[in-house]
Amino acid sequence: MKKTHQFQLAFRFFYLFSAFFIAGTQVQGQLDLNGRDNRQLQELTEFNEVFEGGQTGFVLYDLDYQTNLYGLNADRRFVPASNVKLLTFYLANKILGHRAPGLFYQEYDDHYEVWGSGYPLLLHPAFTGFDEAGTWLANREKPMVFNFPIGPGQSVSRYGPGWSWDDYNDSYVYERSSLPLFGNRLYLNLSPVDAEGRQVLLGAPVSIAGELRELPGQAARIRRSEFGNDFTVSPDFIDRGSFPLERPLHLSDQLVGNELSATFPQQQISVNQAPYPPAEAMTALEVSMPDTVFRKLLQNSDNFLAEQLVIQAAARRYRRPDANAVLKYAKDTLLPAIGVEDIRWVDGSGLSRYNLLSPRQMVRVVMALDQEIGRDRLLALLPQGGTSGTLESRFADKPKPYVWAKTGSLSGVLCLSGLLQTKRGKWLAFSFMHNNFTGQSSAYYKEMEKTLGWCYENL
Known part of the structure; x- marks a missing residue:
């Protein structure tokens, strides 16, 4: 009986420790990536020479398994520009x-x-x-x-x-x-x-x-x-x-x-x-x-x-x-229900630099839209890489469309949030947010295309 009790205590400790470790890993956003893939994404984002010219945030989320895959400055607030839409x-x-x-x-x-x-x-x-x-x-x-x-x-x-x-x-x-x-x-x-x-x-x-x-x-x-x-x-x-x-x-x-x-x-x-x-x-x-x-x-x-x-x-x-009243209602009631809190949201278009959100919050909005309106409808409404809208001339480097996302740009601001389908058919939600850079946005698009293209090929 004593050994059984000790075994149960040990098992409970192991279970609690495992649950804590997994939860902590999910917060860090690297649960499903092996070391090689994580290092590769770090090279593409955190140590990117172009991105070093400003501030960059990036979050990648697996919609099929409901897990965070990667996060860089995931909770830092950025000016989102037209991602506010x-x-x-x-x-x-x-x-x-x-x-x-x-x-x-x-x-x-x-x-x-x-x-x-x-x-x-x-x-x-x-x-x-x-x-x-x-x-x-x-x-x-x-x-x-x-x-x-x-x-x-x-x-x-x-x-x-x-x-x-x-x-x-x-x-x-x-x-x-x-x-x-x-x-x-x-x-x-x-x-x-x-x-x-x-x-x-x-x-x-x-x-x-x-x-x-x-x-x-x-x-x-x-x-x-x-x-x-x-x-x-x-x-x-x-x-x-x-x-x-x-x-x-x-x-x-x-x-x-x-x-x-x-x-x-x-x-x-x-x-x-x-x-x-x-x-x-x-x-x-x-x-x-x-x-x-x-x-x-x-x-x-x-x-x-x-x-x-x-x-x-x-x-x-x-x-x-x-x-003003309806935006307050959205911030106090609608958005907290999907895990989006403590944001600054002042207009509908994103023309204002007063707006502030994090990459993780943008991904949660994308996830909520995916679940609530249905993926087919969301894909039909978003710009499609290489095909439509503000992404007609972007992300056209693969045999089939793989990026559906909302763009956002102001002087020194470039953001992109939406969905990505990998070559294996896996669906990912992502948000790229760049602020305070002085270079050309075309260089940032090129590097985002490298990163999301790598995700398409390898995840």
Whole structure:
């Protein structure tokens, strides 16, 4: 009996020690790699001469066996740039799914009172045929008053926290709003060549596209003032560069009212500043939110859609466009449920350098998306290496696609998080995060391709 008791104690000690050792090894993130593979990944990442020019984090996770494989600075916080859009998609999928509020309204005997929900597809040139709110507006027969309230939780600031003020003329920064039109952009394109070899410049909104002014001596192809929509173009504007061309508009209540009136001339439209009524006192116009939107968000890294989807999530949850409130809810409730805590998340697009997340947290978001929306759908939405989106010209060095991931870049920032399928068919989740470098991002992409290519061949 005494020997049996001693044996049981010894076995329990061995079991507890083994469990502790395994748990500790999992925390370090090297459970399933042998010494040779671990050293090889260290050479490719930790001791990489290119990566030494900045700060690098890398996490590799085996989805099939649910184990960490490798981690470098796994818990250090990095500026994620557009990798934030993975969080935005997670939030939108959780709160919206495939349905969203297109508008809020109150119907009276003689008119409608209307408030915006952040719905991004209204008259958007890239989503012709998907704009159900536009169809609803076209079929109203009573006068409509569009309200643009002011104050915290009632209005939307044109820029997110930490955005660069002087990006107003660049094609990747579009103002945020509760009632966007035309994707909050000027859209210009050339018509097909006619029988006589001529092309005509087309644009939306027409009132602005028709007022382009050629400015002799202007070096920039197209420019506008910060708080106006007076676009000037260079003398060689038509012959220089490619079309279509998109530039951000500066929004105002009056501009939106005028454009709605021009688009729906049969309607009597006016603007006001009445605050959002209580949720139960207004009706939500329910519209579709197709995967076409999410695909453009992720594959094209569309900053406008990212910001408006956060506003849409707020409108769904609170019946007002309070982006700060819905991001707080995500950080306090949604993300801790998947093991993502103690992060800084301030916008939907990742344009802000205030955002801070770790590679391990990014991988957990990827894992949650993989489990909750299904791998096939996730693969169809993410950029595919060598094939689509922002990875069309990257990771094309293998016989078949092997990387599906969201890119993210700012000056001195380059991040890549997503899924990898190895030659043996194993599925891995990964996150590469680089900050504070001064070299070319192309050199970093080349080294990431070496690392993930090695994973494809050897894991």
